[in-house]
Amino acid sequence: MPPLRLGVNVDHVATLRNARGGPRPDPLRAALLAIEAGADGITAHLREDRRHIHDDDMARLKAQITKPLNFEMAATEQMLDIALAIKPHAVCLVPEKRTERTTEGGLDVVAAHDYLIPFVAELVRAGVRVSLFIEPSAEAIEAAASIKAPVVELHTGAWCHALEVGDTALAEREFERLKLGTAYAAEKGREVHAGHGLDYESARRIASLPQIVELNIGHFLIGEAVFVGLAEAIRLMRVAMDAGRSEAG
Numbered sequence: 007m008p009p010l011r012l013g014v015n016v017d018h019v020a021t022l023r024n025a026r027g028g029p030r031p032d033p034l035r036a037a038l039l040a041i042e043a044g045a046d047g048i049t050a051h052l053r054e055d056r057r058h059i060h061d062d063d064m065a066r067l068k069a070q071i072t073k074p075l076n077f078e079m080a081a082t083e084q085m086l087d088i089a090l091a092i093k094p095h096a097v098c099l100v101p102e103k104r105t106e107r108t109t110e111g112g113l114d115v116v117a118a119h120d121y122l123i124p125f126v127a128e129l130v131r132a133g134v135r136v137s138l139f140i141e142p143s144a145e146a147i148e149a150a151a152s153i154k155a156p157v158v159e160l161h162t163g164a165w166c167h168a169l170e171v172g173d174t175a176l177a178e179r180e181f182e183r184l185k186l187g188t189a190y191a192a193e194k195g196r197e198v199h200a201g202h203g204l205d206y207e208s209a210r211r212i213a214s215l216p217q218i219v220e221l222n223i224g225h226f227l228i229g230e231a232v233f234v235g236l237a238e239a240i241r242l243m244r245v246a247m248d249a250g251r252s253e254a255g
């Protein structure tokens with residue numbers, strides 16, 4: 007079974023930094039500590055409104071971290087230019103709505119299919135691994151395969167929210183969607199990642215799906231770091247992921 011990589015998203019270190027407008031806490035320092043603690047990669051989301059990660063953060067991350075950088079961005083010409091200039095290891099195309107509190111839903115790859123084909127091809131030509139942040143639906147997975155994005159990251163937000171509000175029946179339905187979507191994406195030749203809203207328990211659960219090879223986790227880890235420190239939070243997350251992987255069917 008393939009090893010399960012942990013991508014640590016440092017967006018919300020920047021949220022805390024931006025609360026005062028100064029240089030601290032620095033998302034780069036968090037990224038270096040996360041790597042020291044065992045992160046397999048660093049994820050950062052350069053939003054169009056720059057509410058947390060700024061352009062300079064992304065450039066410093068690319069220049070100074072020793073593990074792959076996964077650059078999350080909207081599929082716009084401005085972001086494409088920035089990504090081609092920075093040349094991260096990977097780009098994950100995500101939907102963005104100005105007024106959203108956090109990423110809501112997956113990228114509408116069916117409606118944007120024709121626009122995304124040349125967009126993705128340009129990043130692939132530049133040697134960037136492209137993933138599409140999508141809902142675990144058959145239509146989205148088929149569109150991602152048609153767009154020739156080698157990776158899909160399945161949005162776990164609906165499942166994690168159902169767990170958070172205690173809607174067990176909905177959570178089970180959403181997990182079943184993720185289970186089917188993971189298997190179908192692998193069947194369609196996509197590398198399968200997952201992320202959004204994951205905590206120790208949900209990360210353990212999702213790690214039991216053998217086709218998933220990477221989890222991207224941020225908000226929960228940064229929150230936990232306030233109480234136990236980032237290294238310990240990552241250590242505990244790794245324990246949870248390893249436990250889930252050992253349960254994989």
Ligand SMILES: CC(=O)[C@@H](O)[C@H](O)COP(=O)(O)O
Binds near residue numbers: 058107108109201
């Ligand atoms: C795409 C994704 O799920 C995360 O990167 C998320 O976007 C974190 O950033 P926000 O909390 O600003 O949505």
Ligand SMILES: NCC(=O)COP(=O)(O)O
Binds near residue numbers: 049200203223
């Ligand atoms: N793509 C998901 C990600 O990078 C982290 O999402 P979250 O754990 O901050 O919700």
